[in-house]
Amino acid sequence: MTEVDTLVTPEMEQQKGVWGVETVSFPISESDIRKWAIAVYWPETPPRLYWDPEYARTTRWGGIVAPEDFNPFAWPVPTGKFEPVGAVPGQQNQRGGNLLNGGQVDTFGVRMRPGDVIRSRTRLSHWEERHGRNGRTLFSYMETEWRNENDSLVKRRVATIIRY
Amino acid sequence: MGAQLYYEDVEIGQSIPAFIRETDFMSWNRYAAVNDEFVYIHMDEEAGRAAGQGGAFGMGNLRWAYVLNALRAWIGDEAEIREIALQFRAINHKNDVLRTSGVVTGKRQEDGENIVVLEVNVLNQNDEKTAPGRAVVLLPSRG
Numbered sequence: 001m002t003e004v005d006t007l008v009t010p011e012m013e014q015q016k017g018v019w020g021v022e023t024v025s026f027p028i029s030e031s032d033i034r035k036w037a038i039a040v041y042w043p044e045t046p047p048r049l050y051w052d053p054e055y056a057r058t059t060r061w062g063g064i065v066a067p068e069d070f071n072p073f074a075w076p077v078p079t080g081k082f083e084p085v086g087a088v089p090g091q092q093n094q095r096g097g098n099l100l101n102g103g104q105v106d107t108f109g110v111r112m113r114p115g116d117v118i119r120s121r122t123r124l125s126h127w128e129e130r131h132g133r134n135g136r137t138l139f140s141y142m143e144t145e146w147r148n149e150n151d152s153l154v155k156r157r158v159a160t161i162i163r164y
Numbered sequence: 165m166g167a168q169l170y171y172e173d174v175e176i177g178q179s180i181p182a183f184i185r186e187t188d189f190m191s192w193n194r195y196a197a198v199n200d201e202f203v204y205i206h207m208d209e210e211a212g213r214a215a216g217q218g219g220a221f222g223m224g225n226l227r228w229a230y231v232l233n234a235l236r237a238w239i240g241d242e243a244e245i246r247e248i249a250l251q252f253r254a255i256n257h258k259n260d261v262l263r264t265s266g267v268v269t270g271k272r273q274e275d276g277e278n279i280v281v282l283e284v285n286v287l288n289q290n291d292e293k294t295a296p297g298r299a300v301v302l303l304p305s306r307g
Contacts (some may be wrong), residue, residue: 031197039194040229049241059241067236068245070230074200086205087214098215101224103251103297108244134216160251 006129007096007138007163011151017126025072025118041046065111072118078136095135102139102160109153111130117149125158136163168240171271171278171303176305180282187222188258195226198226201241222256227295234264235299242305250284250297260274261289266299277301 032055037046048055049065065073086099112118125141140161141157146154185191192206201223204211210218228250235245256262263286270281280303286295 036198039191039198040226042191042194042235047236047241060240067229068232068248069225071199074198076200082200082256085203087211088204089210089214091214101252103249103295104228105247105249107247 004038004136005093008127008129011133012124012140016126017123018109019121019123022119022121023076025116025120026075028066028070028072028116028118029110030064030112030114033064033071033112036070036158037067040069056100060113061065061113063113063115068108068111070112073114073120096163098164100128100136100162100164102162104159107156110148110154112148114156118146118149118154120144121148131164136164138163139157168200168242169238169303170306171216171280172226172306174280174303175185176268176271180234180268181237182263182265183230183237184261184263185230186259186261187226187256191226191236192220192222195223195229197227199222199223202227202257210220217257221258222260224250224256224295225250227252227256227262230262230286231264231266231284231295231297231299233265235284235301236239238266239303243301247299247300248284248301250286251297252295253290254288254292254294256288256294262286262294269298278305285288 006135033050049059050067053064060128122142124142126142127138127140129136129138140163142159142161144157144159176197196206204216206220206223209219212218231248231250232245264284265287266282266284268280269283272279280301282299283300284297285293287293
């Protein structure tokens with residue numbers, strides 16, 4: 001692949017610091033939380049706090065809560081054409097078409113519970129370009145806020161997206 | 165559920181028990197299923213090679229979950245995880261045996277909260293530090 005001058009696009013310049021359209025989750029169900037816990041603890045039995053309502057009632061939380069990393073925005077109803085992210089088998093990849101999760105910082109507020117409806121908004125905070133082992137590499141920092149139906153902060157995240 | 169940890173029981177320099185997993189498509193596919201994370205680089209060896217990573221590789225956010233699991237097991241159900249930060253510095257290859265690490269670097273009482281700060285990481289079977297970071301937890305007090 002040939003080197004490019006920059007991976008920063010005019011769209012990024014326009015979007016910098018601007019909150020995107022708010023998205024709203026479907027109501028969280030006990031079953032969503034149980035499946036999440038099973039997946040992240042596999043093959044161990046997950047903690048009862050995530051699937052046993054009788055036990056969860058005895059804790060300070062008074063009922064089942066979700067693990068801090070639970071994602072209520074998984075499985076939106078597809079409304080457009082599916083476009084895969086990152087490298088695709090059998091296709092020549094474009095420069096800048098590779099994506100990696102570079103890491104994140106999360107600050108947690110109130111716990112997520114069954115019945116909660118979470119609202120999310122995200123903005124491109126800033127970016128920097130460096131030369132890495134894969135050539136020119138773009139580090140973009142995305143800021144996301146989640147709030148529940150009481151407008152209480154659930155989570156604030158600053159995520160690093162690596163593009164090369 | 166683990167035993168409840170109290171602020172008074174924590175000492176600076178203390179290590180927390182590791183959360184250990186051998187990772188492959190059994191763990192990655194389950195995570196993909198709950199997170200709706202169907203990305204070829206996590207599902208297909210050819211796509212992983214095309215991305216320059218040698219083959220399909222695991223999700224950073226599954227390592228994130230492993231660190232949370234280690235913290236949760238250590239602090240008990242009555243405590244809170246306030247903050248976590250990780251940098252995903254190395255790839256999680258198929259059949260890696262990952263283990264979390266956590267060392268207490270600070271503790272303080274502030275505004276009625278009992279705060280403990282840890283340096284955390286996820287190491288592979290070669291002791292490579294794949295995800296350095298920090299975490300902040302809030303613990304109940306015996307007082």
